[in-house]
Amino acid sequence: MTHHESSPGTNGGKRTVLVCQGTGCVSSRSIQITEGLRKELAAQGLAEKVEVKLTGCHGFCERGPIVIVEPEGIFYCNVKEKDAPEIVQSHLRDHKPVERLFYKDPTTKQAIPRYQDINFYKKQHRLVLRNFGHVNPESIDDYIAAGGYKGLTRALKEMTPDQVIEEVTTSNLRGRGGAGFPTGKKWTEAKKSKRTPKYVVCNADEGDPGAFMDRSTLEADPHTVMEGMIICGYAIGSSQGYIYVRAEYPLAVKRLRIAIKQAEERGFLGKNILGTGFNFSLEIREGAGAFVCGEGSALMYSIEGKRGMPRVKPPRSVESGLWGMPTVLNNVKSFAVIPLIMLNGGKWFAGIGSPNSPGTAVFALTGKIANSGLVEVPMGATLRDIIFDVGGGLQGGRKFKAVQTGGPSGGCLPASQLDLPVDFDSLDKAGSIMGSGGMVVMDERTCMVDIARYFLTFTQDESCGKCNPCRIGTQLVLEVLERITRGEGKPGDVELLEEWSRTIIQTSLCGLGRSAPNPVLSTIRYFRDEYDAHINEKKCPAGACKALITFSIDEEKCKGCGLCAKNCPVGAVTLIEKKKPVKLDQEKCIKCGTCYDACKLDAVIVK
């Protein structure tokens, strides 16, 4: 539980109320909750004794908005605006915690007051997320109090650039962007180059649908990423860094701007940093919505203000990157652990996780999972550990069918792979990838052919169009998948998909094309029976493909409660009489599945 050791929650005897201001919690009105708490504290004359502090994402997004009272570590979840007065009066004034807002364990149904005791947190090992939910992302003092900029100070004052690179090499840190290239090797090559200026670029163009850890890191702890970049600049001999962020992440951009300004004021950025003569400045570049810009060479063109189209490699970015100069490009999470490696040494880092993939892995755990949120576990933890221990299993106790890792470049893994240790190499072998860290859990209602179609729609749309295999190949594959989900599949379609997929992988220019067929190949490998059912029997076993299903009412089970009728968006269900089965009009039905989800008695049949 490393992340709690330096928890600055005690605040010199003063009590602190931490209110999560991550995107998820803000969407559920955590800003209004903060105002409510402050107002009530003032009304109760407690404003001097209790500090209300904003924090970045606490990770447990499923239960947001999250409010924590330190030093006792009491954890309140699903807090509403109207709960603020009660928290102040009952807990902070009368010292009686509000039990109805405690987290309840989904299996034991027991209320758990302290977050340290909740499985979701207990089973994690937080390095990248170490300051999440404790440090105010808009306060450099908070970051420094939590040990921030100590790694930079050590690197600049006690180590030579070569020693910095040696520690990173010893740590065996592999790039967290997904490909897992050794960071030490990248830095060594950039250092060797005699050409200047050199650049440090942080890839925060998190484009994978279903992944939000880079966004949360920048929102919750922007300084740690900047500290890692400054250390990199010192190591390779660069004085200019760029952070390339998606424009869709306005809060991350805002917090980075604040953090850069604060770091400049304190002399961690700018000229003569910490009096060592080393200069380094940072600029933010906002992406404009193109998935392919996550690819290294495309990203550099985009920073240069051009269309973000990948080029043939080699030369790689370390030789010829931004404006043709040597450039180190690393992911947000790679930079975020660099300060820790400076402080604790490369050997310490190499000792965490599995030997070939040391350190931790951060996942955005989402989909049909009980506990959606951000999760950090040592590399080598199994999928089962992550999904069932940390994630609390599936929503509503439904049956696990597949887990998708790596976004549009990754694959779907079935239940038989649940004991697979999660690291770069074993995921690759199983037909998926580590990727940037999306982990989407699926249950029996998710159709695997439809999922393949969904991802291909995405990659086809995002293909930049420069090379034929990707531009035309993904279109052809998508057309076949669409045909199959419409019930027009033909024998031989699966073989055709496999052949085209192999061609796209072998001949595409960049990683987008070379990995685009992974969702297709992995679903064929593990869920071939679903493809066959669509093609041969014209059936969708998951009940998801609209052209192949009809909804009907089980008259035995239906008790006429009318929930389905109330929820149906097109008025296709009619409640005839209480306690009598409802009527479903097939002509009006749009097969959206709302009635199925609304029914508590399993009386809606999907066939």
Add this chain to the structure above:
Amino acid sequence: MQSQLAPVLAPFKGRKGTTIAVLQKVQEELGYLPREAIEEISKTLRISPSEIYGVITFYAQFRTKPRGRHVVRVCRGTACHVRGGGAVLDQVKRDLSIEENESTPDLEYTLETVACIGACALAPAMVIDEDTFGQMTPGKVTDTFAARKGGN
């Protein structure tokens, strides 16, 4: 147009690699990128209009047509997809009687989709301007628009 854009463009003169930032700034100012603005950017920054159009059409963020007063964005991320985002999008289309990237005739709403808004725990999610609506169902979509109509 000239007088309106000159102060916006001034800080970018002579700086390299700023095309995207300039377009973002101008779009923020005007709501979209009309032809006249592109011509002015071209003259001021000495970049050919075709190069600017190339950049505009490459990135999803840029628009050459005006948008409605309110922008509805339905998330099409993976988590939203497996939790029923498709049905939510269909319902928005039905309620507003428009397709993706279209605006209602009264220019009240524009409908867009977004690859992922990163609020996956709230899936399926929909955003109207700055407000995020989580755990949507087709029924909740209709209620949301009805409430806005009544409230505004």
